[in-house]
Amino acid sequence: MIHTPVLLKESIDYLITDKSGVYADGTIGFGGHAEKFLEILNDDATLIGCDVDKTAFDFCKNKFQNDKRVRLYNYNFDKIDFVLKVEGEKKLTGAFADLGVSSFQLDNKEVGFTFREDAPLDLRMDKTKPINAADVLNSFEEEDLVKIFYDFGEEFNSKKIAKRIVEKRGTKKFTSTKDLYQVIEELTPPNFLRKSLSRVFQALRIYVNNELDVLKTFLNNATDVLDTGGRIVIISYHSLEDRIVKDFFKYQSLECVCPSEFPICVCDKERRLKIITKRIVTPSDEEVKINYRARSAKMRVAEKL
Numbered sequence: 001m002i003h004t005p006v007l008l009k010e011s012i013d014y015l016i017t018d019k020s021g022v023y024a025d026g027t028i029g030f031g032g033h034a035e036k037f038l039e040i041l042n043d044d045a046t047l048i049g050c051d052v053d054k055t056a057f058d059f060c061k062n063k064f065q066n067d068k069r070v071r072l073y074n075y076n077f078d079k080i081d082f083v084l085k086v087e088g089e090k091k092l093t094g095a096f097a098d099l100g101v102s103s104f105q106l107d108n109k110e111v112g113f114t115f116r117e118d119a120p121l122d123l124r125m126d127k128t129k130p131i132n133a134a135d136v137l138n139s140f141e142e143e144d145l146v147k148i149f150y151d152f153g154e155e156f157n158s159k160k161i162a163k164r165i166v167e168k169r170g171t172k173k174f175t176s177t178k179d180l181y182q183v184i185e186e187l188t189p190p191n192f193l194r195k196s197l198s199r200v201f202q203a204l205r206i207y208v209n210n211e212l213d214v215l216k217t218f219l220n221n222a223t224d225v226l227d228t229g230g231r232i233v234i235i236s237y238h239s240l241e242d243r244i245v246k247d248f249f250k251y252q253s254l255e256c257v258c259p260s261e262f263p264i265c266v267c268d269k270e271r272r273l274k275i276i277t278k279r280i281v282t283p284s285d286e287e288v289k290i291n292y293r294a295r296s297a298k299m300r301v302a303e304k305l
């Protein structure tokens with residue numbers, strides 16, 4: 001299995017409100033969720049799928065080649081409003097995103113997303129982007145590296161790791177995942193090693209792909225083009241992403257943001273969303289047993305007013 005879709009039943013139940021609607025899967029990956037959405041949708045429905053990863057895009061091109069309802073774009077999902085225009089559609093019935101990387105990306109040695117294999121230190125999902133993870137380690141100021149490891153990975157050893165990277169790159173440039181692995185291994189007690197490796201690699205991946213800003217833009221653009229009653233369903237795997245989704249939904253669901261001491265409302269704030277999942281939806285113990293990678297998934301859903 002290339003990738004096992006997470007929270008599948010919940011995704012279908014929350015997303016599909018009209019079986020003949022226009023849906024967007026912003027992170028179609030290997031089409032695991034999309035395939036199940038299509039099983040439920042009518043012949044006159046449309047499913048727009050985006051993925052920045054060319055391998056995932058090509059895989060889905062082939063997988064859905066005989067399904068006229070599917071339109072695929074090798075685009076970043078923050079361009080969902082633009083894609084909708086290209087499709088000649090005015091509104092979306094539902095927008096879905098299953099964030100992060102697929103099991104294929106994590107397990108594939110060539111892509112370099114995992115520290116478990118020695119591979120080129122890249123971490124870009126979109127290989128046309130100019131800066132990869134090795135460029136960051138080889139050229140950024142020490143304090144900028146500290147900030148990346150701390151802000152995006154919450155790595156407590158950020159300062160020491162950044163300092164050692166700057167020392168090492170003076171004699172040999174960083175080129176492979178092993179180079180970074182060794183630095184972290186030298187500075188981390190064995191029982192913390194796996195966690196530190198995960199945090200530092202993840203921090204670099206988030207930075208290189210600008211994942212948090214892109215998510216904010218997607219949430220905004222998708223909300224703009226959602227039809228009344230349409231749902232936005234997001235699965236995240238990282239606390240920073242989940243906080244962005246939570247804060248966005250909360251802000252969009254407020255009628256007024258004036259300070260409480262103001263006698264009247266002067267903010268002209270528009271209430272655009274209603275929160276559907278008062279608490280986050282997480283996978284059952286059973287799902288985590290079958291698919292360990294589902295363990296950190298958090299789903300949030302909101303509806304356009």
Ligand SMILES: C[S@@+](CC[C@H](N)C(=O)[O-])C[C@H]1O[C@@H](n2cnc3c(N)ncnc32)[C@H](O)[C@@H]1O
Nearest residue numbers: 005027029030031032033051052053076077098
């Ligand atoms: C967790 S996987 C999705 C798996 C998919 N739901 C399935 O069942 O096969 C996340 C996918 O999102 C893609 N991706 C991540 N950020 C993206 C972005 N900003 N725009 C478009 N695709 C993105 C990744 O390349 C990856 O294929």
